[in-house]
Amino acid sequence: MNEMKAMFSKKTLIKLVRSNMVPMLFFVICLGGVVASKLSFLYIVNEIVNRLDRNLFLVLSLIIPVVAGMGLNFALVIGAMAGQIGLIAIKVWNIGGISGLFLAMLISVPFALVFGYATGILLNKTKGKEMITSLILGFFAMGLYQLVFLLFIGTIIPIKNPEIVLPGGVGLKNAIDLSLIQYALDNLLSVNIMGIKIPLASFILIGLLCLFTEFILKTKIGQDFRAVGQDMHVAEVAGIDVDRTRLVAITISTLLAAWGQIIFLQNIGTLQTYSSHEQVGMFAVAAILVGGASVTKATISNAIIGTILFHTLFIVSPNAGKNLFGDPQIGEFFRSFVAYGVIALSLALHAIQKNFDTNIKAESAELK
């Protein structure tokens, strides 16, 4: 009897380890990186808090489309663009501080809704291939974005402000200074605990988003998301408007991404007009995958754990590279290698884990 019990607990332990294989592996890598980087603990914690503040909102915006069965929404990029439009607008009108920040959020709303709706329509036409579609759609949108801000500004859109417009009078500058809203949110309510600066206002906002996500999954529309995510056909036969539900999911995600990008940039303080949005989708996806999410399952804790682990790796990898290989260049290389490698690795690990789960099931059946 005791033997059985011991075996049982061992089995559950193995199962626990296996089902959290991805975050655990990255935890070990992070630990190694932290040691190798020889950075002070306080520095690392400060950086992690900072990056959670910056990125978590964006990562959280991925959850709803996953629940609705649309995979990881690489089209976050498009939402980020809507956010940047809001920021450019307040820069033009020169409205700073917290009111500027909220105005930017407000301005981004109609853009995000339209972009999200359009994305949703396209994704409804490419069911089953949402991830690759949203990835490519992101690239395509970047082209349109460049067209608008490089060519239309100063010609069709009358913006003259020499601080942001290129010397020729056409097109926005490469970098736009956002110091008028930098830390507007972070410094609104900030506490310092044992040398760690915590931007409470930002975290309250992120907390609200967590609550919102939890709440919406408990509502009728949330139940529809889950139903559609599991089986579109069954949901359709039950009378759920599948296309509409998916549209709502992707629109919410796009809107959240717009706001997430605004929070991100208020922390950074500079808008790289043509590249700030580039990596948004990729990095958010990588972070949530590291946190143990998959194409079909994502939770708030996945987002939080993933963001912590992924960015820890980001923080320590240049130094670790320098210390280990004597060349900071290798650390830099390691950094971009990590971002893409993480996506590939965690997708592969998830496949392996799935296989393992079925094996476990078979063995337990044989034991009976």
Next chain:
Amino acid sequence: MGETKNTYIIELKEIEKEYYGNKVLKGVSLAVKQGEIHALVGENGAGKSTLMNIIFGMPVIFNTGGFSGEIFFEGRPVEIKSPREAMELGIGMVHQEFMLLPGFTITENIKLNREILKDNIASKIFGPKLKTLDVAAMRKDAKKALNELGMNVDEWLPVAGLPVGYMQFVEIAREIDKKNVKLLIFDEPTAVLAESEAEKLLDAMKMLAAKGIGILFITHRLNEVLAVADNITVLRDGEKVGTMRKEEASIEKMAQMMVGRKIERVEKSKGRVEKNTEVILSIRNLYVDMPGEQVKGVNLDVYRGEILGIGGLAGQGKIGIANGIMGLYRAKGEVYKNGKKIELNNPRKAMENGLAFVSEDRRGVGLMLDESIELNIAIGAMQVKGMFLKPLLGLNWIKLLDERKVRENALKYIKELDIRCTGPTQKTRQLSGGNQQKVCIAKALVLEPDILFVSEPTRGIDIGAKKLVLDLLVKLNVEKGMTIVMTSSELGELRSICDRIAIVYDGKIEGILSPQDSDTDFGLMMAGEYKSHSREEAL
């Protein structure tokens, strides 16, 4: 609504429907009264499913050009354009394939898209979509619906792990939980159920009808029709052959109307000359992880040149044996052919060793639905044996498809097996179930196997084709000496052509019987009572 007693709940008038120029319904009329169980019988491809899809407003109908004819619901003409509209009218459907979400609990499935909601601040501002679910009330309703059906299962369990029979009842519970339901459509609900479960289901149907719900019951099983139906409509090739009252009906009459010719019962017709006991295939301690059909340690010997039947109730694991040996589901154990061990979990190795399999899952495993008949027949042999290939410009390492041979081969089997099609290039998706099955068998035969595994060869096939398939198996066995292992849910079919019948219970072989053994022995074995046989259980 008081007068609905005398009027019909639903009346279909002169329904016609075409799919790609192919007329599948040619002016069918049908009417169901309150509290009536109306059975709709017909062969595969007779148009039953299409008719149901029309009543339920399935998108497939409108994506293919709609239909003509009229539908009256409670005396009023209606146009049903979506499942949602059908449901709003009070039409419920219990589908042939389960319309359940495995990750949801029983409650969530029963209440799918009809969740009980309660207000919160957000919903008052932003609309009803943001109302929260009232889980407690939902569970209470679900429990009530389950109790009504006599189901004793916890309503918070996820559907994923439930036995198939339970899933069917969850579907029915969902329909009766709909307060306004007036017409229930059962689309071959007993197809996946074991006999005892099927009986329970028929009882539930009678109970529902007694409450005044009209029931449209589609089935292949004619004895079930006689057991519950008040009226019976027979369809054949998209036409209504006739409607009769239960008192006028008999199995022979219905069958005759369905196929339009007198059917002969398939009986064991061959006298076997010798009893061969040379073991060709030996299965030892086989475990197969096939969901719903777990095999838990099977030991079985197959003799050369016999037809071995594998029977048993649904969910006991009979289907898993062949699937495991052929490497389609994860298997563990030992399988020896002629004393040589066969590698498991490797379909290619199994086929190279002279095993071939006709899967019970025709449309999923058996066929590439969007490819031609000829390619479907050839593909297995092409991959495993390198047949139907020719070298490019004499280079042996670049092989091209030999289209001429593929065509010849396909024509041969189309003729031999009487595959009804427009030609060898027709897509298999467009074939009826019986003809698809014939393509599957042809595909296996091209491999020229020593042992042919056939799973549920007559499932979803009309009576005429059934006999043809069984005759074909006997012919292969007698003329070519092929060893056949046939898995089937239909005991009568096994007893008609098999030499020995192994009955599977709880993932193990309960015992092996001769087809001449008594019904009682078969019954006991299938119920797992054979070994602990006592008189009172013999009934």
